[in-house]
Amino acid sequence: MSAVTAGRPRAAVRPPGAATALTHTAVLTARQLRAVVRVPAFLVMNLVQPMIWLLLFGQLFRSVVEIPGFAAGSSYLEFLTPGVVMMMALFGSAWAGTSYIQDMERGVMDRLLTSPTHRGALMVSSLVYQALLTVVQTLVVLAVAWWCGARFGGGVLGVLVLLLGAVLLTATFSALSNVAALVGRDQTVLIGVSQLLTIPLMFLSSALMDTRLAAPWVRDVAAFNPFEWAVVVGRGALAPDPDWGEVGAHVGYLAALAVVMAWAATRAFRAYQRST
Numbered sequence: 001m002s003a004v005t006a007g008r009p010r011a012a013v014r015p016p017g018a019a020t021a022l023t024h025t026a027v028l029t030a031r032q033l034r035a036v037v038r039v040p041a042f043l044v045m046n047l048v049q050p051m052i053w054l055l056l057f058g059q060l061f062r063s064v065v066e067i068p069g070f071a072a073g074s075s076y077l078e079f080l081t082p083g084v085v086m087m088m089a090l091f092g093s094a095w096a097g098t099s100y101i102q103d104m105e106r107g108v109m110d111r112l113l114t115s116p117t118h119r120g121a122l123m124v125s126s127l128v129y130q131a132l133l134t135v136v137q138t139l140v141v142l143a144v145a146w147w148c149g150a151r152f153g154g155g156v157l158g159v160l161v162l163l164l165g166a167v168l169l170t171a172t173f174s175a176l177s178n179v180a181a182l183v184g185r186d187q188t189v190l191i192g193v194s195q196l197l198t199i200p201l202m203f204l205s206s207a208l209m210d211t212r213l214a215a216p217w218v219r220d221v222a223a224f225n226p227f228e229w230a231v232v233v234g235r236g237a238l239a240p241d242p243d244w245g246e247v248g249a250h251v252g253y254l255a256a257l258a259v260v261m262a263w264a265a266t267r268a269f270r271a272y273q274r275s276t
Contacts (some may be wrong), residue, residue, distance in 0.1 A: 008215050024118040028125035032099065033132070038076035043133070050088040050141055054080065057208070058148065078152065081145040082089075082234030083207030084160060088141065088225055089166040089173075090201065091133045094194035096130050096174035097181025104185060113273060123178065123269055127262070130174040131167045138166050153240025161247060165233030172226060175195075175261035182268040201227040229253045 030032045036043055056078040103109040112122060124144050142152075142159065152158060180193040204221050205211070205228040222228040229250040236247040 010074065013193045014087060021118045021121050021124075024121035025128060027182055028121055029115075029128045031130070032125065036133070037093055043136070046092055046133070047137055047140060049091070050084050050137070051089065054084045054141060054145060054255055055148070061208075064209070067213065068095050069212055075150060077145060077150045078238075079210075079235070080208065081141065081150055081152075082203075082238055083231050084145075085138050085141055085162065085166055086227060086230045088137055088171055089170045089230070090198055092133060092137070093170040093173035094198050095128050095178035095190070096126055097179075097190050098187065099126060099196060100178060100181040101185065101190065104181075110276065113276065118130070119269070120266075121244045123262075123265055126178060127171050127174050131242070132264070134166050134170045135163055138163055152238040154238040154242055158237040158239070158242065161251070162234040163236035165230045165237070165251060168251070168258050169227065169230040171258040172254065172261045174260070175265040177239050178265045179182055179261075179268045183273075200233040201225055204228070205231055207231050226254065226257055 055075075058080050060268065061080075062076045064070055100109070104114070142162075146152075154161070154175075156240055176197075177190065177194065180190050184193075185191060203207075204218060204225050207227070210226075211222050232250045233254065236242050236250075242252070
């Protein structure tokens with residue numbers, strides 16, 4: 001050690017700062033988006049099922065608005081569209097953990113963990129990627145619904161609030177899917193969890209039918225269903241005269257749940273790190 005440096009304290013190694021975390025998040029998000037650009041059929045296939053629900057069911061059940069007690073206005077398509085948007089967000093985000101499992105199987109995750117990559121960026125980039133897909137797909141669904149004759153009185157503000165609800169729902173279930181992937185570490189486990197949750201959550205909601213026409217216990221369960229919260233946000237925001245108090249309360253519920261699930265996903269990621 002030279003005389004010049006002998007008296008100097010050694011500089012502490014600082015953890016990556018906020019700027020580094022944002023940079024790494026952007027890079028990892030772009031990595032996943034490039035896969036979509038290379039295989040655009042992936043994005044198209046994710047839109048097939050929502051289009052079937054919107055176009056087929058929208059026409060098949062358009063007369064249900066005439067049932068006494070059905071408070072959907074004059075168009076079932078306008079009632080159905082927010083539900084389809086949230087169904088698309090739910091089903092897409094339920095498979096978010098697949099990217100983690102693929103990275104584990106290919107050894108990519110191990111290489112990322114031995115690199116200076118910000119650990120938080122590995123988690124956040126997955127949520128940002130899913131949220132971006134949800135926004136793009138939602139705008140496509142709204143455009144198709146408008147082309148088919150649906151008109152929404154909520155205007156631009158209503159659409160923005162709908163997008164917020166869809167993004168919060170996506171973040172919640174993407175985080176849950178990541179937990180399943182990090183804990184189970186197997187595609188079969190992820191498939192089982194997604195199938196176990198998505199179908200019951202969809203039918204125990206007002207996505208397809210006004211719950212006031214369902215059994216009382218369905219309405220009671222729907223009140224605690226996060227998927228229903230998102231449907232209430234979207235449908236309420238697009239209404240001609242939105243009840244912003246109700247919409248805001250359900251946005252709060254979704255935001256709180258998204259924070260809890262993000263915390264759970266972070267804990268699962270740390271447990272995965274310790275085990276490798």
